[in-house]
Amino acid sequence: MFQAPDFNTLIKQINSSTDTDVEKALRTSRLSLDDLAALISPAAEPFLQQMATRSSEITLARFGKTTQLYAPIYLSNYCTNRCAYCGFSADNRIKRKCLTIDEAEKEAMILHERGFQHILLVSGEAENAVDVEYMEAISLRLRDKFAAVSIEIQPMSTEHYHRLFLAGITAVAVYQETYDRDMYKQVHLSGKKRDYDYRLETPARVAKAGMREVGIGALLGLSDWRAEGLSIAYHLQWLRKKFWSTAFTVSFPRMRPATGEFDPLEIVTESNLSQLIFALRLFDQDVGLIVSTREEARYRDGMLGLGPTRYSAGSCTAPGGYGNSDSEAEQFSVGDHRTFTEVSEMIKQKGFDPICKDWDCGFQIDKSTDPAL
Amino acid sequence: MLTIAGTEFSSRLFLGTGKFSSSSVMAEAIAASGCQMVTVALRRIDLDNPEDDIMKALGQRPYTFLPNTSGARNAEEAIRLAHIARAASGSPWLKLEVTPDPRTLLPDPVETLIATEKLAKDGFIVLPYINADPILALKLQDVGAAAVMPLGSPIGTNQGVLSDSMVEIIIEQARVPVVVDAGIGAPSHAAYAMEMGADAVLVNTAISIAGDPVAMAAAFAKAVEAGRTAYVAGMGQRSKQASASSPEKGTLSSDLGFLT
Numbered sequence: 001m002f003q004a005p006d007f008n009t010l011i012k013q014i015n016s017s018t019d020t021d022v023e024k025a026l027r028t029s030r031l032s033l034d035d036l037a038a039l040i041s042p043a044a045e046p047f048l049q050q051m052a053t054r055s056s057e058i059t060l061a062r063f064g065k066t067t068q069l070y071a072p073i074y075l076s077n078y079c080t081n082r083c084a085y086c087g088f089s090a091d092n093r094i095k096r097k098c099l100t101i102d103e104a105e106k107e108a109m110i111l112h113e114r115g116f117q118h119i120l121l122v123s124g125e126a127e128n129a130v131d132v133e134y135m136e137a138i139s140l141r142l143r144d145k146f147a148a149v150s151i152e153i154q155p156m157s158t159e160h161y162h163r164l165f166l167a168g169i170t171a172v173a174v175y176q177e178t179y180d181r182d183m184y185k186q187v188h189l190s191g192k193k194r195d196y197d198y199r200l201e202t203p204a205r206v207a208k209a210g211m212r213e214v215g216i217g218a219l220l221g222l223s224d225w226r227a228e229g230l231s232i233a234y235h236l237q238w239l240r241k242k243f244w245s246t247a248f249t250v251s252f253p254r255m256r257p258a259t260g261e262f263d264p265l266e267i268v269t270e271s272n273l274s275q276l277i278f279a280l281r282l283f284d285q286d287v288g289l290i291v292s293t294r295e296e297a298r299y300r301d302g303m304l305g306l307g308p309t310r311y312s313a314g315s316c317t318a319p320g321g322y323g324n325s326d327s328e329a330e331q332f333s334v335g336d337h338r339t340f341t342e343v344s345e346m347i348k349q350k351g352f353d354p355i356c357k358d359w360d361c362g363f364q365i366d367k368s369t370d371p372a373l
Numbered sequence: 374m375l376t377i378a379g380t381e382f383s384s385r386l387f388l389g390t391g392k393f394s395s396s397s398v399m400a401e402a403i404a405a406s407g408c409q410m411v412t413v414a415l416r417r418i419d420l421d422n423p424e425d426d427i428m429k430a431l432g433q434r435p436y437t438f439l440p441n442t443s444g445a446r447n448a449e450e451a452i453r454l455a456h457i458a459r460a461a462s463g464s465p466w467l468k469l470e471v472t473p474d475p476r477t478l479l480p481d482p483v484e485t486l487i488a489t490e491k492l493a494k495d496g497f498i499v500l501p502y503i504n505a506d507p508i509l510a511l512k513l514q515d516v517g518a519a520a521v522m523p524l525g526s527p528i529g530t531n532q533g534v535l536s537d538s539m540v541e542i543i544i545e546q547a548r549v550p551v552v553v554d555a556g557i558g559a560p561s562h563a564a565y566a567m568e569m570g571a572d573a574v575l576v577n578t579a580i581s582i583a584g585d586p587v588a589m590a591a592a593f594a595k596a597v598e599a600g601r602t603a604y605v606a607g608m609g610q611r612s613k614q615a616s617a618s619s620p621e622k623g624t625l626s627s628d629l630g631f632l633t
Binding site: 060117147245359360 | 416582
């Protein structure tokens with residue numbers, strides 16, 4: 001199993017990087033983890049422009065003049081975990097809701113009409129509300145209507161992931177939140193999520209279950225963002241070696257105010273986030289890099305083509321929020337409020353092709369011939 | 374004239390349609406290239422939707438439409454996708470791509486052979502994308518491939534025909550057309566492949582991400598034509614030693630003057 005390197009050792013390693021290390025990393029075409037450490041270090045900050053240029057060249061060569069678009073659907077905000085930073089935390093007094101299968105389909109079809117072909121189903125972590133049967137039922141309902149359906153829900157067993165894969169789910173995102181073991185204990189106050197290792201092993205279970213794509217990441221704002229970035233890279237490299245036929249993506253959710261009014265413990269600036277994105281692109285030319293609507297429109301527009309490959313758009317983070325604009329119970333508030341059409345237009349104006357369909361339900365096992373379904 | 378499965382092509386440049394900044398730029402580049410064979414990833418298009426952006430841009434033009442199975446990890450997925458595509462498009466043409474490693478997108482020789490045999494039996498015109506492996510190319514033509522598409526270098530890398538010594542053998546041995554696919558990053562690379570005797574080349578990234586994709590498409594068209602003309606004209610042997618263009622009698626080491 002993957003062993004996360006000691007967080008404090010990573011911080012020390014990063015902070016000991018010098019200008020020379022950064023210059024060497026920028027000359028290298030295949031970057032090592034040490035090179036990456038240099039590029040996310042304070043010593044690399046004066047080189048941000050060079051990093052951006054290289055990052056955009058690589059992104060252009062590998063992904064072309066394109067950006068993928070998706071939208072999340074929040075299925076449920078029930079949660080059995082108490083997480084200090086999250087709006088869905090079990091002891092937050094918010095209106096709780098779990099969509100029925102019909103309601104979920106209705107939400108999905110609203111997005112479909114807006115032009116989305118890739119949706120991400122998101123929920124709080126409460127097995128009594130959202131379990132494998134529920135997810136399976138939704139997936140079977142939506143699989144033929146969308147090119148790709150991915151999920152971001154509580155960690156599951158390999159067996160359950162495989163069931164969802166057969167039902168049409170193509171990708172799973174599960175973020176470690178923080179790779180800093182001590183901080184992890186401090187902010188995950190109770191619930192199943194308190195188990196750091198079970199969560200850390202989840203991406204491997206997802207890949208083992210046959211999913212096409214696995215998303216990893218850390219919530220920026222809980223601990224040292226540089227060491228989070230390096231930890232992600234360690235994790236990514238380990239996963240790549242073990243699961244060479246799986247595609248990987250990385251997300252960089254930067255903390256935003258939530259109902260619990262938890263202030264970020266570490267300030268991560270846009271410049272910091274950019275440095276991390278560029279450095280990861282230089283480290284791994286093919287990894288999908290996702291920037292969600294947590295970030296403001298100005299920032300997302302500016303970063304287009306410089307490293308990120310996938311944007312969410314027109315997002316609402318409350319269950320049922322597309323059909324009903326009552327959004328009190330949102331997980332976090334978004335920074336880019338533009339619609340799908342507005343974001344698509346911006347992408348086109350910048351000379352990129354907004355891609356909605358980059359998968360096909362035809363890749364999935366045919367449910368009519370599969371006895372398991 | 375290039376003939377694949379009974380269809381004639383006067384252009385020996387095939388184009389891929391990924392990575393363009395818009396469908397309209399893609400359509401203009403295709404027009405400027407004069408190409409008659411266009412490959413499109415099935416994962417990117419919605420064949421059931423008449424309003425599909427890419428299909429609309431490609432519509433009404435005289436191309437042979439070559440759907441590809443990009444994204445398939447094994448023979449089973451590729452076969453399933455091929456059947457869905459044929460049911461929707463009615464066309465038997467298929468560029469078979471079985472690429473289990475999403476990073477390098479290198480083709481899986483074992484699964485490609487299995488899928489080619491099955492799809493050829495099912496009546497598809499199969500053009501498999503392969504590593505530059507001469508034995509695999511022979512086996513593929515034995516099981517019914519309509520052409521073989523060996524790579525020049527890893528896809529999207531623009532490194533040119535690094536596999537040239539293997540591609541040369543494939544060309545020499547092939548009974549079916551050989552289309553060099555992937556890695557062609559400059560018109561000179563395309564010309565080089567054609568000079569070697571490739572029947573056609575397939576280009577995508579080098580055109581789609583060029584500063585001016587339309588002008589680049591036209592440049593590739595010229596290069597392919599020049600390379601082909603040179604091949605047909607008969608290229609001189611390459612040699613590491615200089616040789617005078619008008620040698621004087623008696624100065625050649627291979628002078629046969631001693632013969633009676």
